[in-house]
Amino acid sequence: MTLDLIAFIILALVAVLSALGMLLSKNAVYSALFLILNLVTLALFYLLLGAPFLAMIQVTVYAGAIMVLFLFVIMLLGVEKLQEDRALKWQQPVAILLGAVLFLETVYIFFVSSEQSKKIITEFRTLLASAGDPESAGLMLFNQYLLPFEVTSVLLLVAMIGAIVLTKKEKA
């Protein structure tokens, strides 16, 4: 049992349990906190997978900005203890059943079916020595992926304008 595998198993357990906690908790603030734990666990996975730049981006942007925004809105609206009665009584069991079917389908596709998909998944080359650091990310972002990079700046501007317009109080 290498150290890699032990770390993977512990982190995977924490990730799955915090995802389940987010799903099952009645209080929305607890769900947000469980999701923050899940995101930090995923950042640790990125570190294990040789992507330190992404790990820092994940903690800073996802767990640090997006989830804080979620918590602001939850507390602003005061909706943490929402009474969740449903309009369609049969929906919950059917949803759980369909989720199980989705899981079995993906397991089948990835682990049971054709030889070609097995080959794609199990062959790999050795990790490049310099991959994953900000320098190599920057080299790719500003050379091959320059157009998507500039387009995301426009996207963020549009999102900012959209958020302001949507929450502006109408002057009656």
Next chain:
Amino acid sequence: MVPVSYYVALATILFTIGAVGVLVRRNAIVIFMSIELMLNAANLAFVAFAQAYGAMNGQIFVFFVITVAAAEVAVGLALIVAIFRTRRSINVDEMHELKG
């Protein structure tokens, strides 16, 4: 070295939990958080394959997914706040009329 299939299996489990969360929960914000969980499961698969094939492209794609998720969360939460202002509730079962 942990095989890629382990990471793919974990990403599948997280994605399924997120999908069931979108279907089962009634609070609009928790539904939104389940969508974020699904995006993160896909990100994990991207980074795992980026390591397996020794290419940085997967990681750059995750960078863009995180950016788009941030923009989507900003607009989505603004929508939820706007809906709450008129209907005083974010239970999605009560949002069955376009009018209002």
